[in-house]
Amino acid sequence: GAGVSQSPSNKVTEKGKDVELRCDPISGHTALYWYRQSLGQGLEFLIYFQGNSAPDKSGLPSDRFSAERTGGSVSTLTIQRTQQEDSAVYLCASSLDGRPRENEQFFGPGTRLTVL
Amino acid sequence: GDSVTQMEGPVTLSEEAFLTINCTYTATGYPSLFWYVQYPGEGLQLLLKATKADDKGSNKGFEATYRKETTSFHLEKGSVQVSDSAVYFCALRDRSNDYKLSFGAGTTVTVRA
Numbered sequence: 001g002a003g004v005s006q007s008p009s010n011k012v013t014e015k016g017k018d019v020e021l022r023c024d025p026i027s028g029h030t031a032l033y034w035y036r037q038s039l040g041q042g043l044e045f046l047i048y049f050q051g052n053s054a055p056d057k058s059g060l061p062s063d064r065f066s067a068e069r070t071g072g073s074v075s076t077l078t079i080q081r082t083q084q085e086d087s088a089v090y091l092c093a094s095s096l097d098g099r100p101r102e103n104e105q106f107f108g109p110g111t112r113l114t115v116l
Numbered sequence: 117g118d119s120v121t122q123m124e125g126p127v128t129l130s131e132e133a134f135l136t137i138n139c140t141y142t143a144t145g146y147p148s149l150f151w152y153v154q155y156p157g158e159g160l161q162l163l164l165k166a167t168k169a170d171d172k173g174s175n176k177g178f179e180a181t182y183r184k185e186t187t188s189f190h191l192e193k194g195s196v197q198v199s200d201s202a203v204y205f206c207a208l209r210d211r212s213n214d215y216k217l218s219f220g221a222g223t224t225v226t227v228r229a
Binding site: 035041043056108 | 152161165205216218219221222
C-alpha cells in the first residue's frame with residue numbers, strides 16, 4: 001500500500017514569506033509526527049498528533065511554527081515569516097497509534113525547505 | 117532529558133569489511149532502541165529495534181544488542197556491501213514519552229567496491 005507522502009519535495013522561498021508543508025499519512029494511522037533535520041544535526045521532534053489533537057507541541061521552535069490535522073488524516077505544517085535558520089528537511093511520520101511505544105513510525109521522503 | 121550519541125562520520129569502507137557504528141544513550145527508565153537507515157534519495161526506514169535489555173535486533177545482516185549496563189546499542193555488520201551505503205541513525209523512545217523518537221546526529225557510511 002501507499003506510504004507516507006509529503007509535498008512539495010522541495011521548496012525554495014524568500015526570507016519573510018510564509019510556507020505550508022503537507023503530509024499524507026498511511027491510511028488508518030491515527031498518530032502523526034513532524035520532525036526536522038537540519039544540516040549537520042540529527043532529527044528533532046516538532047509535534048505529535050493523535051487524531052486531530054496535538055497532545056505535544058513542545059518541539060515547535062517558535063510561535064512562527066504551527067501545525068494542524070484535519071479529518072484524522074492530512075496534516076499541514078505552516079511556517080510564518082520564514083528565516084534562514086528554518087532551512088532544513090522536514091519529515092513527517094505516522095504510526096497505527098502513538099502508544100504502545102513499540103509501534104513503528106513510518107517516515108515520508110521529506111520536504112527540503114531552503115530560505116534565501 | 118533523553119539523548120542519543122553516535123559516532124561521527126563519515127565512515128568509508130571497502131566491500132566485505134566489518135562495520136561498527138557506536139551508539140550510547142541517556143534516558144530515564146528503560147527505553148526502546150532503534151536503528152533507522154536513510155538510503156540516498158529515500159526516506160527513513162526502520163532497520164532494527166530492541167525493546168528491553170539484552171534483546172538483539174537484527175535485519176539485513178545488521179545486528180545491535182541492547183546493553184543496559186553500558187547504555188549502548190552499537191550497530192554491526194560483518195561484511196558490508198556497496199548497497200549498504202547510507203546514513204544510519206540511532207534512536208530511542210522513552211517510557212515517559214513513548215511516542216517521541218529522539219535521534220542521534222546520524223552517521224554517513226560509504227562502501228566502496
